[in-house]
Amino acid sequence: MTLKYSLKTALKGIQVNKSRASLTILGIVIGVTAIMLVMALGEGAHQLILGQIQGLGSKTIFIAPGRQPTGPSDFAQVFSDALKERDLALLERKTNVPNATRVLPIVFGGETILYGSETHRATIFGSSEPIAAVFDVSPAEGVFFTDDDVRGRAEVAVIGSKVKKELFGDSDAVGEKVKIKGRNFKVIGVLSPKGQASLFDFDDAAFIPYTAAQQYIFGIKYFHRFVVEADSEDAVPQTVLDIEATLRESHNITGTQKNDFFMETQTDMIERLGVVTNVLTLFLGSVAAISLIVGGIGIMNIMLVSVTERTREIGLRKAVGATNKDILYQFLLEAMALTATGGAIGIALGAVLSFITAIVLSNVIAMEWKFTFPISAALLGVGVSAAVGLVFGLYPARQASRKSPIEALRYE
Amino acid sequence: MPTTERKKEMYNENINTAYPLILVRGLTKTYVNEDIETPALRDASFSVEAGEFAAIMGPSGSGKSTLLHLLGFLDRHTSGEYRFDGKTIDDYSPDEIARLRNKKMGFVFQAFNLLPRTTVLENVKLPLLYSGTKEKEWDGLARAAIESVGLSHRIMHESSQLSGGEKQRVAIARALVNDPLIIFADEPTGNLDTRSGMAVIEILQWLNNEGRTIVLITHETELAECAKRIIIMRDGKIESDSPVGNRRKAADHFSK
Known part of the structure; x- marks a missing residue:
């Protein structure tokens, strides 16, 4: 079967049950939105602090007593x-x-x-x-x-x-x-x-x-x-x-x-800041990613229901010449189309929300909070949601492809 | 349209002439469910030549559906031999079997099995999706198949808007669209009233006159007598296999 027709078939499968499909992808939408938001805010915060550090001047060197703190036990050193x-x-x-x-x-x-x-x-x-x-x-x-x-x-x-x-x-x-x-x-x-x-x-x-x-x-x-x-x-x-x-x-x-002293330049601080904000963004991002897994399980669940509901359709397709692979791809593509749609909505929603947040934050803290559209997060969102579709769609699609045509045709 | 004679020749070019189209020898199918063996088909032997119209008759549970599943390579037999076009199921990979069903066999089921919320045209196109035929030819082939079952006026209707008889005619068009060697019809009139049932049988007869091989499964004698030959089954065995002496014309019945 051609890719174009496979896609058409998959989209048709989704359209048949629109409200169910939209509820199903909600988990993915929320997950991707959360990731987008975290990444955008993380980037915004990074830019903000970066601006402040740069405000100190690139020619400035700070000298502090003690060793550069490497952990809580070194804390006392700071006050030497x-x-x-x-x-x-x-x-x-x-x-x-x-x-x-x-x-x-x-x-x-x-x-x-x-x-x-x-x-x-x-x-x-x-x-x-x-x-x-x-x-x-x-x-x-x-x-x-x-x-x-x-x-x-x-x-x-x-x-x-x-x-x-x-x-x-x-x-x-x-x-x-x-x-x-x-x-x-x-x-x-x-x-x-x-x-x-x-x-x-x-x-x-x-x-x-x-x-x-x-x-x-x-x-x-x-x-x-x-x-x-x-x-x-x-x-x-x-x-x-x-x-x-x-x-x-x-x-x-x-x-x-x-x-018994240490020095810090703007470059050092920017480097250290990068590590901190990256870790923070990564941490919050992975919390958001958990909701993607939950969303993926939702997709898997609905795909399993869909496969059972459409047992006769599967039987018929096999009787008229669909191979196991054809059926596998059909359902896999359907799951991926679902999650990709969810991902796209999530990206749009995440971008809008982080834009609004940027405006609100600028007003609340009276600071220049720059909105940056996190392209990397958008790409990540698309990639991850498609991958979620692939991973969680695979099992139902395999179930579908393994159905014997006569069992499927007999199914009431 | 090629003439009937020419069409027959065309089919003959395609098929393996050393064997009959269908060759069944001592075919047996036993279902095993929780260690209990249920014989569904026992030691069946017969053959069907290209161009025949054979009816397989018998009460429910006589094994006729099992036989059809074996004939259509939808299931694997337990023992014996079945050759379709000279080859057994073991000569093919699963993908090749799918291709064989797609290209050389057409199926018509009792429950029509049309895709819901899908137009007549798209339903008939379904086998083409899996056929490797060029996409630009799909419309023409599907329209020709729909034309041949007399449903051109319904072409853009959704399957749910059709009557039972029309649905089955769409199913026949779907079975025809890849120009198969044989059509397997499993109780095609089971869900239809007599009138639309006869219309369906009439189409099958017409297709047979055009040179198409038909295997019809039914439990109604009246319908079986529209075929050229009746194989009667009972308890998984072939009880009799005889040509129809006084063949019914569905068209006659229809005109009454």
Whole structure:
């Protein structure tokens, strides 16, 4: 039998029982829709976080104390005190790290800020003046603190737009005093709103000189992070090596001894993010794929019913010359046509739903959530649903093809 | 249309002349069900030449349907010998048997077995789907077969819209469409009233006059007498095998 006619016969077999067919493929539709949705959202989330990482700048290198965490047991290492004032001075020296244009020390932590009877918990960043340029934040009112403020351990703060709103409402903040950890800090600037455009929410943060932060707020003599900005993207790998050499020497680490700090560039973060989102997408996708199996069993069930119902038809086809193969293909094709139809509907539905979700998410989280039609997921959906038809259609089709023509013709 | 004589010659070219079209020797079929053996056909021997019109008669349970299934290669015999066109079922692979049924045999069943929700034309085309005939020829062949059973005016009707007699005529057209050597008709009038039953038999007689070999299974003497020869079966055995002396013409009966 020609493929064209086989397909025609298969489609006719489905049309005979439209409502049953549409109920049967529902499982496949839901499965493929779910896969599409998960893949599209996964891709959207990936793009979003990618954008945030890229927002940090491709020339930026993060240095953190401890070893790069490889598991929960390494967690304590993250909070080690390896990064000292001395390291900062060494890194700033041009002879050590020639390509570094800026070296920022950072201490940070969540603290409650008080103004009158108002309180608000925000992230306190203790750093030096260039942090404004590196993270691209600028005061809408007032000024940013200066190197003099840092040297003088000045108790001044530049607050994010959200902190300002929470504590001061619509009244002026610049010139007012807020209390952090019992110390008075003078608000000298309010940042313009940025939205969560990078990994940190700068709107819900306060910036103070790191000297003041170390002394009065965190009570430490080390740093949580260094941020080094290289003069160009190409200089990043060399700068990483320079920093490593400088810090190893400073920390007296020699030979095969392991570093007590680690560095991360944008490339590293993107790589790590890729792994995380891929694993997540794969995990959610496979949960969705289970519904495809359930759908496949539904198809198999209905095909078995169909084969029994059409026993006489099978007998007749055999009597007029259909081979076992002809019958096998007929029912297999019918099952595959069912699942492929389900897959196509699922892809369309999944695309529409993820488009709507993208719009809703953009509004809810006030972030640019890009809709991307996951072509790979669509192809996967088509492939998987056809494969489901093949796998779950095979058994009923074999049952059909093995019927003896006389038994089939006698069947009432 | 070729003449009757020429058509007969055409068939003769196709068939193996060393053997009769159907050769049955000591054919036996025993069904085994849960260790109980039920003999359905015992030691049957006869032959049918090309161009014959043989009726196999007998009460239900006499083994005539079993015999027809064996003759149509729909089932395998237990012992004995059956040659169709000189060859036994063991000479063929399952696919070749399917092809043989498709090309050289036509079946007409008591229950018509038309595909539901399918037009007359598509029903008649069914054997062509499996035949390897070029698709562009299908319509012509099917229309010619429908024409020959006088149903051209019903060609686009769905099978459910037809009367019983018309349904059986569609089934005959379907059996004819691949131009088979033989037509096996299993109680073709069993579900029909006398009038439409006779119309069906009339078509079979006409086909036989055109040179087609017919094997008709029936339990009605009146219908059997429309054939040229009657094989009577009882308890799985052939009781008698004789030519019909005073052959009925279905057309005569029809005109009464």
